[in-house]
Amino acid sequence: MSADTLRIALVGNPNCGKTALFNQLTGGRQKVANYAGVTIERKEGRFVAPSGRMLQILDLPGAYSFDAVSPDEQITRDVLEGNYPGEAVPDLIVCVADATNLRLHLRFLLEVKRLGRPVVLALNMMDAARRRGIVIDVPELSRRLGLPVVETIAVQRGGAKALIERVDGEMPVAAPVQPDDAASRADLHAQVRELLAATVTMPRATAKLDDALDRWALHPVFGLAILAAVMFLVFQAVYSVGKPMTDAIGDGFGWLGDHLAVWLPAGPLQGLVTDGICGGLGTVLGFLPEILVLFFFIIALEESGYLPRAAFLLDRMMLSVGLTGRSFIPLLSSFACAIPGIMGTRSITDPRDRLTTILVAPLMTCSARLPVYALLIGAFIPVRHVFGVFNLQGLVLFALYAAGIAGAMLVGWAMKRIHRDKREHALMMELPSYRLPKARDVAIGLYERGMIFLKRLTGVILALTVLMWALSSFPAPPAGATGPAIDYSIAGYLGRGFAHLFAPIGFNWQMSLALIPAFAARETAVAALATVYAVGGDGGALGPALAAHIPLASALSLLVWFAYAPQCMSTLAVIKRETDSWRNVAISFGYMFVMAYVASLLTFQIASALT
Amino acid sequence: MRLSELQKGAPAVVERVDDIHAADPIAQRLRDLGFVQGEPVRVVARGPMGGDPLLIQIGSTRFALRRNEAARVEVRTEVAA
Numbered sequence: 001m002s003a004d005t006l007r008i009a010l011v012g013n014p015n016c017g018k019t020a021l022f023n024q025l026t027g028g029r030q031k032v033a034n035y036a037g038v039t040i041e042r043k044e045g046r047f048v049a050p051s052g053r054m055l056q057i058l059d060l061p062g063a064y065s066f067d068a069v070s071p072d073e074q075i076t077r078d079v080l081e082g083n084y085p086g087e088a089v090p091d092l093i094v095c096v097a098d099a100t101n102l103r104l105h106l107r108f109l110l111e112v113k114r115l116g117r118p119v120v121l122a123l124n125m126m127d128a129a130r131r132r133g134i135v136i137d138v139p140e141l142s143r144r145l146g147l148p149v150v151e152t153i154a155v156q157r158g159g160a161k162a163l164i165e166r167v168d169g170e171m172p173v174a175a176p177v178q179p180d181d182a183a184s185r186a187d188l189h190a191q192v193r194e195l196l197a198a199t200v201t202m203p204r205a206t207a208k209l210d211d212a213l214d215r216w217a218l219h220p221v222f223g224l225a226i227l228a229a230v231m232f233l234v235f236q237a238v239y240s241v242g243k244p245m246t247d248a249i250g251d252g253f254g255w256l257g258d259h260l261a262v263w264l265p266a267g268p269l270q271g272l273v274t275d276g277i278c279g280g281l282g283t284v285l286g287f288l289p290e291i292l293v294l295f296f297f298i299i300a301l302e303e304s305g306y307l308p309r310a311a312f313l314l315d316r317m318m319l320s321v322g323l324t325g326r327s328f329i330p331l332l333s334s335f336a337c338a339i340p341g342i343m344g345t346r347s348i349t350d351p352r353d354r355l356t357t358i359l360v361a362p363l364m365t366c367s368a369r370l371p372v373y374a375l376l377i378g379a380f381i382p383v384r385h386v387f388g389v390f391n392l393q394g395l396v397l398f399a400l401y402a403a404g405i406a407g408a409m410l411v412g413w414a415m416k417r418i419h420r421d422k423r424e425h426a427l428m429m430e431l432p433s434y435r436l437p438k439a440r441d442v443a444i445g446l447y448e449r450g451m452i453f454l455k456r457l458t459g460v461i462l463a464l465t466v467l468m469w470a471l472s473s474f475p476a477p478p479a480g481a482t483g484p485a486i487d488y489s490i491a492g493y494l495g496r497g498f499a500h501l502f503a504p505i506g507f508n509w510q511m512s513l514a515l516i517p518a519f520a521a522r523e524t525a526v527a528a529l530a531t532v533y534a535v536g537g538d539g540g541a542l543g544p545a546l547a548a549h550i551p552l553a554s555a556l557s558l559l560v561w562f563a564y565a566p567q568c569m570s571t572l573a574v575i576k577r578e579t580d581s582w583r584n585v586a587i588s589f590g591y592m593f594v595m596a597y598v599a600s601l602l603t604f605q606i607a608s609a610l611t
Numbered sequence: 612m613r614l615s616e617l618q619k620g621a622p623a624v625v626e627r628v629d630d631i632h633a634a635d636p637i638a639q640r641l642r643d644l645g646f647v648q649g650e651p652v653r654v655v656a657r658g659p660m661g662g663d664p665l666l667i668q669i670g671s672t673r674f675a676l677r678r679n680e681a682a683r684v685e686v687r688t689e690v691a692a
Binding site: 064065067069100101102103104107185186189202205206210214218219220221223224308311312313315316317319325424426427428429430431 | 636637639640641642643644645647655656657658659660661663664666668670671672673674675676677679680
C-alpha cells in the first residue's frame with residue numbers, strides 16, 4: 001500500500017444512506033468479501049481524489065451504538081478501535097447521519113467522536129431535509145461539535161462533492177479520547193438535545209408522506225391485503241420471468257451438449273461433455289435468473305423501506321413458530337427455490353433467527369419438486385372429485401405443500417425449544433422513511449448477489465454434478481448387457497445397497513437408485529426413473545410404467561420423502577457458504593433425512609395396512 | 612404506565628427504562644435508541660395479530676417493538692398537549 005493512500009471508514013446508523021453514499025463514491029469499483037470466520041460482508045472500494053491521492057473506503061456495517069448487540073456492530077466497533085485482527089485502523093472516519101433524523105444519528109456521532117480519531121460528519125439526505133422544511137445551521141453545528149460537517153445527497157449525481165473535497169483536504173484534528181462508561185453514555189442524549197436546540201429547526205417530527213403511507217401499509221386489514229398483493233407479485237415474477245429463463249438456460253446447454261457430442265467420439269469423453277459438464281452448467285446457471293428476479297424485489301423492497309413494514313405485520317405470526325417477521329420473504333422465495341431464499345436471509349440481523357430460517361427454508365416446496373410430484377400424482381392418484389368440487393390430485397398436491405409448511409413450523413418450534421440460548425431476542429426494528437429505490441443501488445446490489453453465486457458456488461455445484469454423472473455412468477455396462485446402463489454403474493450398486501435401508505419405507509432398488517441423481521437436482525429423479533424402467537424420456541409412457549411396477553403405498557411414501565428429503569446438494573452448498581459451517585450442513589442434512597425417513601415410514605406402513 | 616399499555620395515538624413522555632434482569636441488553640439498547648427521560652413517545656400502530664408488535668414514534672424515528680420490549684419502558688401520559 002503506498003503512503004499516498006488514505007484509508008477512510010464509513011460508519012453510521014442503519015438507514016442513514018451510507019451504502020448509497022458508498023456506491024456514489026466508488027461506483028462499481030467495489031470489493032465484496034466476508035470478514036474472516038463470519039458471514040458479515042466486508043465492502044471496500046477505492047477512487048482517486050482530485051488531488052491524485054488514492055482514497056480507500058471501507059463501508060462498515062451499520063450500528064446504533066458501540067455497546068454492540070449484534071455481530072455487525074461488534075465488527076464496526078472493533079475495526080474503529082483497531083482491535084479487529086488483520087484490519088488496519090482507518091486514517092479518517094466519515095460518520096454519515098440522516099439529516100432528517102439527527103436526534104438518533106447524532107448520538108452515534110458523539111460516540112464515534114469519543115474514540116479520539118479524526119472524524120468528518122456527512123449530513124446525508126439533505127434533499128429530503130429541505131423538502132420537509134428542516135433547517136440546519138451547519139457552521140454552528142460544526143463549531144459546537146468541533147469537527148468538519150459537510151452536506152451530502154447520496155442519491156443525486158455529484159451529491160458527494162463536498163465530502164470528497166473535505167476528505168481530500170487537510171486532515172481534521174481529532175477530539176481528545178474520552179472514556180466510555182454508563183454515566184457519560186447517558187450524558188450523550190443531553191448533549192444531542194442541546195445541539196439540536198441550538199442548530200436545528202424542524203417543522204414536524206415526521207414526514208407527512210410516511211404518516212399517510214403507513215396508515216395504509218400498517219393497517220390491520222388493508223396492510224395485510226397490500227402485503228398479500230406484493231407477495232403475489234413477487235412470486236408471480238419469479239415464476240413467470242425467472243422460470244422460463246431458467247428453462248431456456250437448461251435447454252440451451254442441452255442443445256450445446258448435443259451439438260458438441262457430434263464432434264466427439266462416442267465414449268466417456270462425450271458423456272462427460274454432454275451430460276456431465278453441459279448438463280451441470282445448465283442446472284447451476286439455471287438458478288441465476290430466479291436469484292436475480294427475487295433479489296431485484298428484495299433489494300427494491302428493502303431500499304424503499306417496505307420490507308421492515310412487511311416484517312412488522314408478520315412478526316407475531318412468525319414468532320409463534322420460532323422465527324421472526326424478517327424470515328417471511330426468504331421463506332416465501334424458497335417456494336421457488338431454496339437457494340435464493342437462503343441467500344436472502346442476510347436481511348435477518350439476529351444470527352439465531354437467521355440460522356433457524358436457513359434450516360427450515362429447504363422444507364418449503366420448491367419448484368424443482370413439482371415435476372416429481374406431477375409424475376407420481378399423475379400416475380397413482382385417480383382423477384376423482386371429493387365433496388363434488390375438489391379434485392383429488394389437486395388435494396394431494398396441496399397436502400404436500402402443507403406438509404412442508406407444517407414441517408417447517410415444527411422444526412422452528414423445536415429449534416426454539418432445544419436451543420441453548422434462551423435469552424430474549426429483540427425485534428427493536430427501525431422503520432425508515434419511504435424512499436424511491438435508486439436504479440444504481442439496485443443494480444449494484446444485484447451484480448454483487450449474482451457474482452457471489454457465480455464465483456463461490458458454481459464451482460462446487462458443478463463439481464458435484466459431474467461427480468453424480470460419473471457415479472451414474474461408470475463402470476460402463478459389460479458387453480451383451482441387457483438392462484439399462486445405469487444398473488451396472490456405481491450408482492446402480494449404491495442404489496441396490498440403499499434399497500436395504502429404504503425397504504422399510506417401501507422403496508424398491510429402482511426408486512433408491514433414482515434418489516442418487518436426484519441429489520444433484522430433484523427434477524432429475526424423473527429422468528432417472530425413466531432410465532431404470534427403460535421407458536423413453538419424460539413422456540406419457542413413464543406414468544403407466546411406474547404404476548405397473550410400484551405399489552400405491554410406495555408411491556405415496558416417495559411423495560412424502562420428496563417433501564422432506566435433504567436435497568438438493570446445491571442447497572447444502574449454499575448453507576455451507578452462507579453459514580460458513582459444515583456443522584450446519586450436517587445438522588440440516590441429518591434432521592431432514594430423519595424427518596423424511598420417519599414421515600415416509602409412517603406413510604408407507606399406514607398406507608400398506610389400509611390397502 | 613407501561614409503554615405497552617399506552618393507547619394508540621395518545622401522547623406520552625418517557626420516564627425511564629427498567630432492566631428486567633441484571634445488565635439487560637435490551638433495556639440498554641432502548642436507552643441508546645433514545646428512550647430516555649423526557650422524550651415524547653407515541654404508539655403509531657399495532658400489529659394485526661394480537662396488537663403485537665407496536666410501532667413507536669420517538670423523535671423522528673419509528674421503531675417496531677414487541678410488547679415485552681415496550682413493557683420495559685415506563686411512560687407518563689400528558690394531561691394536556
